[in-house]
Amino acid sequence: MERTASDTASSTVGPPIVIAPSLLSSDFARLGHEVRRLEAAGADWHHVDVMDGHFVPNLTIGPPVVAALARVATRPLDVHLMISEPRRYAPDFAKAGAHVLTFHLEAVGEQHARETATAFRDLGISTVGISINPDTEVERLEGVLDLVDLVLIMSVYPGFGGQAFMPEVLSKTRWLREQGFRGHVEMDGGLDAETLPLCVAAGANALVSGSALFKAPDLAAEIAHFRDLAEGARTAPRRS
Numbered sequence: 387m388e389r390t391a392s393d394t395a396s397s398t399v400g401p402p403i404v405i406a407p408s409l410l411s412s413d414f415a416r417l418g419h420e421v422r423r424l425e426a427a428g429a430d431w432h433h434v435d436v437m438d439g440h441f442v443p444n445l446t447i448g449p450p451v452v453a454a455l456a457r458v459a460t461r462p463l464d465v466h467l468m469i470s471e472p473r474r475y476a477p478d479f480a481k482a483g484a485h486v487l488t489f490h491l492e493a494v495g496e497q498h499a500r501e502t503a504t505a506f507r508d509l510g511i512s513t514v515g516i517s518i519n520p521d522t523e524v525e526r527l528e529g530v531l532d533l534v535d536l537v538l539i540m541s542v543y544p545g546f547g548g549q550a551f552m553p554e555v556l557s558k559t560r561w562l563r564e565q566g567f568r569g570h571v572e573m574d575g576g577l578d579a580e581t582l583p584l585c586v587a588a589g590a591n592a593l594v595s596g597s598a599l600f601k602a603p604d605l606a607a608e609i610a611h612f613r614d615l616a617e618g619a620r621t622a623p624r625r626s
């Protein structure tokens with residue numbers, strides 16, 4: 387089977403595989419317990435979905451809850467800001483203990499993406515991320531890739547868990563690796579045992595999963611299964 391540039395990029399060992407369960411699917415009445423349970427089960431990061439009822443049609447978590455999670459978590463808090471004014475609220479999330487802090491390109495536009503990434507960095511955020519929705523062209527990120535540590539490719543329209551994975555966004559992940567982007571490429575939305583290997587084969591290393599993980603009867607076994615699938619997809623040559 388002939389291999390392409392995408393194959394080469396996707397099978398090159400890059401950043402480590404990161405399994406990041408989405409707390410959106412957890413029991414909000416017992417968040418501390420859920421964090422401890424996820425860590426005992428082998429989660430690498432805790433994915434925290436912040437929604438403002440404006441950028442997305444849902445409301446979830448704010449800085450006080452992130453601060454509460456930070457008191458319990460020993461693994462990084464991967465905070466995904468699905469909000470219209472990321473710069474306004476970033477200091478509160480940094481103070482609350484976000485390790486990864488990701489804003490949306492659509493919220494700030496290309497003209498403000500670089501200054502937003504720099505502002506996040508100046509707040510002491512160790513992993514600065516930028517995200518795009520399924521209908522946003524990945525090329526719009528070109529001018530900011532040198533300033534971010536992570537790109538989050540949404541594989542559903544943000545707002546709710548439990549939606550179907552959109553395979554058409556995989557080409558964006560491939561494009562990022564073809565550009566030589568060596569940071570984390572995270573994918574989020576509809577990831578399960580079938581779709582996760584596709585993400586990794588395309589070049590993703592950070593894998594967010596909510597409903598598929600939380601509905602599993604054995605969380606630790608499912609996380610281990612996801613990790614095995616990811617490692618396998620990373621080393622296996624992709625078939626076209």
Ligand SMILES: O=C(CO)[C@H](O)[C@H](O)COP(=O)(O)O
Pocket residue numbers: 408410411433435542543544545546547548549574575576577594595596597598
């Ligand atoms: O960002 C999100 C929704 O906007 C969630 O993180 C995402 O949808 C994960 O949930 P699931 O695995 O159930 O799709």
